[in-house]
Amino acid sequence: MSAPIVTIQRHIAEEQSLHPEATGSFTALLWDLILAVKMIAREVRRAGLIDILGLTGDQNVHGEQVQKLDEYAQDRIFKAMDHGGHLCCMASEERPEIIPIPKQFKHGKYVLMYDPLDGSSNIDVNISIGTIFSVHRKVTPGEDGRLEDCLQPGHRQVAAGYVIYGSSVMLVYTTGNGVSGFTLDPTVGEFLLSHRNIRTPKRGKSYSINEGYSRSWDEGTRKYVDYLKDKDPDTGRPYSLRYVGTLVADFHRTLINGGIFLYPAVPKPKLRLLYEAAPMAFIAEQAGGIATTGTGRILDVEPVELHQKVPFIVGSEEDVREYESFVNRK
Numbered sequence: 001m002s003a004p005i006v007t008i009q010r011h012i013a014e015e016q017s018l019h020p021e022a023t024g025s026f027t028a029l030l031w032d033l034i035l036a037v038k039m040i041a042r043e044v045r046r047a048g049l050i051d052i053l054g055l056t057g058d059q060n061v062h063g064e065q066v067q068k069l070d071e072y073a074q075d076r077i078f079k080a081m082d083h084g085g086h087l088c089c090m091a092s093e094e095r096p097e098i099i100p101i102p103k104q105f106k107h108g109k110y111v112l113m114y115d116p117l118d119g120s121s122n123i124d125v126n127i128s129i130g131t132i133f134s135v136h137r138k139v140t141p142g143e144d145g146r147l148e149d150c151l152q153p154g155h156r157q158v159a160a161g162y163v164i165y166g167s168s169v170m171l172v173y174t175t176g177n178g179v180s181g182f183t184l185d186p187t188v189g190e191f192l193l194s195h196r197n198i199r200t201p202k203r204g205k206s207y208s209i210n211e212g213y214s215r216s217w218d219e220g221t222r223k224y225v226d227y228l229k230d231k232d233p234d235t236g237r238p239y240s241l242r243y244v245g246t247l248v249a250d251f252h253r254t255l256i257n258g259g260i261f262l263y264p265a266v267p268k269p270k271l272r273l274l275y276e277a278a279p280m281a282f283i284a285e286q287a288g289g290i291a292t293t294g295t296g297r298i299l300d301v302e303p304v305e306l307h308q309k310v311p312f313i314v315g316s317e318e319d320v321r322e323y324e325s326f327v328n329r330k
């Protein structure tokens with residue numbers, strides 16, 4: 001007997017019913033965001049056909065070349081979210097400062113932080129890219145969002161999710177009640193429940209790291225990766241190396257199959273805490289995995305600046321704990 005057809009809208013409404021105090025504002029926020037990612041998915045699909053590939057010649061706050069799809073995705077999310085009345089402010093990888101809600105629109109009690117198009121260096125070579133989002137409650141007085149509303153530790157998130165624009169388009173999210181995955185049916189334009197209650201295996205068979213930087217790794221990381229390469233069938237070694245170079249793609253594989261993804265502190269941290277590591281850590285923990293800086297829980301990191309970067313190691317509980325034992329070995 002086939003599983004019942006559940007749209008993401010229906011699933012979010014059912015999640016809301018678990019919170020009697022819910023006003024529906026959070027549900028409506030997610031529905032607005034889903035519209036934006038459906039439009040981004042459409043443009044990603046068409047990118048190769050309508051010549052919007054290539055650079056705009058601009059650079060983002062990190063000095064990275066901005067791809068046209070980056071700007072489209074940024075614009076789509078902002079325009080879908082700025083007037084819904086659910087947000088007090090936003091923050092994006094593509095903007096140096098927090099993004100205020102225009103004065104003419106009603107303000108709300110949530111903060112949305114996002115990476116509109118993660119993995120943009122892979123756009124032109126048709127490799128999976130993604131969108132990542134994180135939602136917090138406003139914590140400062142008044143209706144306008146402030147930087148302090150964004151600089152909250154990950155354990156305070158209300159929701160987190162990502163979209164992977166791959167062989168199919170999937171949206172994966174959590175509101176703290178487990179992790180669910182939805183696959184876009186392009187024939188009807190709906191995200192349908194395809195992965196109910198995602199759980200990450202306690203141990204995996206692959207590791208994911210950019211081996212090109214191995215000469216710069218700290219000793220603990222280097223010894224751990226060498227350990228994974230040793231032949232020992234009893235402990236499932238050697239592990240396979242899988243590295244796409246798009247966080248959303250490498251994370252999604254690790255979430256579903258297990259194993260470990262590592263972007264360590266050396267040569268230098270690259271992944272951003274507020275709209276990459278923290279939302280992915282919330283999802284990982286909700287699926288039974290672990291997310292660490294190597295020396296502490298990602299969700300406990302107290303942010304000090306909007307685009308703060310952190311070392312990010314995430315995946316199966318046993319694999320991540322094993323990594324920590326190598327890097328914390330005295």
Ligand code: P6P
Pocket residue numbers: 118119120121210245246247248250270
């Ligand atoms: P590297 C993409 O540019 C990104 O920000 C993440 O999506 C990805 O995990 C990482 O950078 C890859 O970085 O240094 O291995 O190319």
